[in-house]
Amino acid sequence: MDGNDIPAGGKCPVMHGGNTALANSGISWWPKSLKLEILAQNDTKSDPMGLDFDYRKEVQKLDVDALKKDLTALMTDSQEWWPADWGHYGGLMIRLAWHAAGSYRMGDGRGGAGTGNIRFAPLNSWPDNASLDKARRLLWPIKKKYGNALSWADLIVLSGTVAYESMGLKTFGFGYGRADIWGPEIDINWGNDTQLLAESDQRVEDVTNPDTMYNPLAASHMGLIYVNPEGVNGNPDPALTAKYVRTTFARMAMNDEETAALTVGGHTVGKCHGFDAEIGPAPEGADIAEAGLGWHNPGFKNTANTAHTSGLEGAWTTNPTKWDNGYLDLLFGYEWEVKKSRAGAWQWEPIDIAEEHKVPDATDPSIKHNPIMTDADMAMKVDPIYREICERFHKDPEYLSDTFARAWFKLTHRDMGPKANYFGPDVPAEDLIWQDPIPAGPTGYDVAAVKAKIADSGLSVSDMVATAWDSARTFRNSDKRGGANGARIRLAPQKDWAGNEPDRLARVLGVLEGIAADTGASVADVIVLAGNVGVEQAAKAGGFEIEVPFTPGRGDATDAMTDAESFDVLEPMADGYRNWMKADFAVSPEEMLLDRTQLMGLTAPQMTALVGGMRVLGTNHGGTKHGVFTDREGTLSNDFFVNLTDMANSWVPTGKNMFELRDRKSGTVKWTATSVDLVFGSNSILRAYAEVYAQDDSREKFVKDFVAAWVKVMDADRFDVA
Incomplete structure (x- = not known):
């Protein structure tokens, strides 16, 4: 039979998998071939909104007051198909927002809630995100109502913030402006683990030392946002878990106080669900009849107390729909012992707890249960540093509330970049160091005069272009950090990076800073203008008269505006x-x-x-x-x-x-x-x-294309004029 012949029966005449699965495509036959798919993430062909759609403009039309009222009402509008715990969806929505934001890692700025990526694989099907598909379906009527003025990314984060407000927390604020993506982020390396929830030794060289976890990964297992709630590799050991918590949160740009506040505040409300360990496949592997939902639970009886998520079962506090100090009251008020949940998961329960401190059943309040703690919760009591912080929180609930509100704001906004990307009436006035603040730069100076001084400065084309490039190349579209705006290349740590050739850089900056002082331009603008002058001179030498587009207004950051330690991760290797x-x-x-x-x-x-x-x-x-x-x-x-x-x-x-x-x-x-x-x-x-x-x-085409790409790099962080 000829290789192109199709048998008369029994075979489907359609290619199986080749059109949808990269693993079955020709590229997998030659594993040494450089795979450019990572750059397809910037393609706009799959965006249904079209090239003319600008979410930054659209979101400013949003009726924020009406939206927040609708979200607040949703919190207590329990649906039969997925009923709310104690009649309140707050815990579920907080978990949705948290797990959307919690995939962020500082090492390369990837992950996070800023793109709505939790709607797609692999995040939508990670074990740690079980049941969050239900939360997104509960939010759908609101997304449908507000349409293009409200992205999924903004709605998901806002749902958690409003949930906290509805349960009594005074939040720090909220910024809109997260534009949605329309497919999985194929550029993110989530790890090379061979299976979900594989043991930590697949991504940690020494299991006893979480600092040996491969960069830029932050979570201890594939499929988890943070650490295994049952303990490292499923073995309860709060002291070891504390080390993993510290490393994981540090790689998400959180210090010990912020980490403790997030742990306490995150578990002050809501509960874990462990009714039945026998659940169906995740959304990406579920049958088509599931309509995009996953984790089908045969034992679910349309009651909150028969839902299954993690396998752990129970709430952390006596009043799980109220922001209070109950978590710390129980954590420090009792001794705890490790037990198995009804679904077989390790969890900690109090010894000889008073009846009044037990937790009402999520469906039938006449039934009471023991509160629980995860291994990470017990780490807050066992680790001396976390314990000292939590004891301060326990003595001063207002201090806890303020610290948590700020940490929650950072968690949910960290990947949005500078405040120029925030929109809406609830944006805090305070400038925060982790937002990489930059003052507005001058715009009224004579650009032509600055360029003339640069041209007469004696700097070479190489000097000018390389310095401008080094200043701008730090930009990360992943979390909108870095770039030429701010001229941080003249500050620590960037001025000393080997990749910036410190001696050459100091010599060139000495010239450019003098020109900035003489003309009233910012150093940041002069650095970029110098690069433009170099490109123009080089194009002229090749026979092409061009003017590289330029927009003034970059500001100059100071050391006080720069969290030098957090900029270490931007150093190019x-x-x-x-x-x-x-x-x-x-x-x-x-x-x-x-x-x-x-x-x-x-x-x-x-x-x-x-x-x-x-x-x-x-x-x-x-x-x-x-x-x-x-x-x-x-x-x-x-x-x-x-x-x-x-x-x-x-x-x-x-x-x-x-x-x-x-x-x-x-x-x-x-x-x-x-x-x-x-x-x-x-x-x-x-x-x-x-x-x-x-x-x-x-x-000529090459010169024009080079200039266009050059300007894109130089202006990548100009959110103030986008």
């Missing part, structure tokens, strides 16, 4: 655009280039144009000549692509990730290169882009 790596890493230089590109919000064609341009401009770190495929360095030309694709040249490996480009006939070495250079000739997709720019009719 590699920059393929400047052909530099700080050290050898487990992943290839090309993969690190893709990661940096995705964080900056660039596409593959923009990456291609920028790398080719940066090479011929001579901006390599330390002045190396790798990839500088031109004899007119400092001229913005398409020479990089022309010589890369010229079959008169051959590529010869000379070491790890190092090559020589030699003349095929004579064997003469013409240039040296790294794997980051040659990937634009070896990868079929990147070569296709390189060939476009190598064409004889693409010289």
Whole structure:
């Protein structure tokens, strides 16, 4: 039978899996091929709102008062298909908001609630997020009512905030402005664990030391937001769990006080559900008849006390729908012992508890249950640092309420970036250090005069372009941190980063700061303008008169406005655009280039144009000549692509990730290169882009595309003018 023949019966004539599963597509046959899918996250083709939709503008039309009234009413509008515990959905909505925000990790800024990613795999089907599909369905009538003026991302976080308010907490505020994504975030590495809830040793080198957990991961297991509530690897040990709690929350940008406040405040309301361990598959694996819901529970009898989520069963406080100090009253008021829940999960219960301190059943208040604590809760009592903090909270409930409200605000807003991204009447007036505040910059100065002074300063094209690039390249679209605005490249820790070439940087900044002082411009603006001047000079040398677009108004941050320790995570360990790596890493230089590109919000064609341009401009770190495929360095030309694709040249490996480009006939070495250079000739997709720019009719196109990509990087953090 011919390979193209289809049997007459018994076989489906449709490709199974190949159109939907990357693992079954051709790319998996060649595992060494550089996979560019990470850059597809910036594609807009899958966005149903269209290119003209601007959520930042749309959300400002929102009737916030009406929305909050509707959400408050929802909290006590119990539905038969998923009834509320004690007639109040507050605990469920808080958990939804918390787990949406709790996937954030500071290492690369990815995760968090800012995109509504909990609607998609894998987060929508993580074991830790069981039953949160029900919370989103409860919110659907409100989302439907307010439509495009209210994103899912904003609604999910707001639901938790309103829940706390409805139970008596004075919250710190709320900022709208989280735009939704429309598919899974394929750029996030959630870990290489072989299964969900695999033991910690799959992501921790030494299980006794959580600091050995692989960066940038924060959660102790695949499928959990934080730590295993039953204990490390399911073994109760509050002292060891305390170490994991500290590491996990630190990697989410929380200090010990914030961590303790979040633990106490998060468990002051709501409950755990462990009716039956026999539940169906998660939403992504559920039958089509489940209509997108998951975790079907055969034992569920449409009552709150027959629901199943984690397997743990019980509430932490006597009044689980009220913000009070009951959590600490019970934690410190009793001794606790480890027991199994009715579903077989390890949990802690009090010894000889008074009847009045027991918890009413979530469905039948005439029935009373013991309160419970997880291993992480017991860590607050066992760990000496957490205990001291919690004892202060216990003595001063107002202190707890204020600390928790601020920590909750940080948890749910940390990935939104500067306050310029916040909208609505409840945005706090106070500037917080973790928001990376930047003062407004001057706009009334003479831009042309500044550019003239820069041009006459004696700085080289390489000096100007590299400095501007280093200032801007720290931007992370993941959590909107970094970038050129603020000119933090002149402050600690950035001024001392090896990737910024401190000696060269100090020399260039000395010139640019003088120009800023003379002209009334901010240093941040002058740094970017200097890069623009360098690009314009290089384009002119190549025969093209261009003016790089520029918008003034960047401000200059101060040391007092900069949380230097939190900026450590922004330090580049590699920059393929400047052909530099700080050290050898487990992943290839090309993969690190893709990661940096995705964080900056660039596409593959923009990456291609920028790398080719940066090479011929001579901006390599330390002045190396790798990839500088031109004899007119400092001229913005398409020479990089022309010589890369010229079959008169051959590529010869000379070491790890190092090559020589030699003349095929004579064997003469013409240039040296790294794997980051040659990937634009070896990868079929990147070569296709390189060939476009190598064409004889693409010289002008290349210059225009380089400038457009350059401006995108320089303006990536200009939320004030977006």
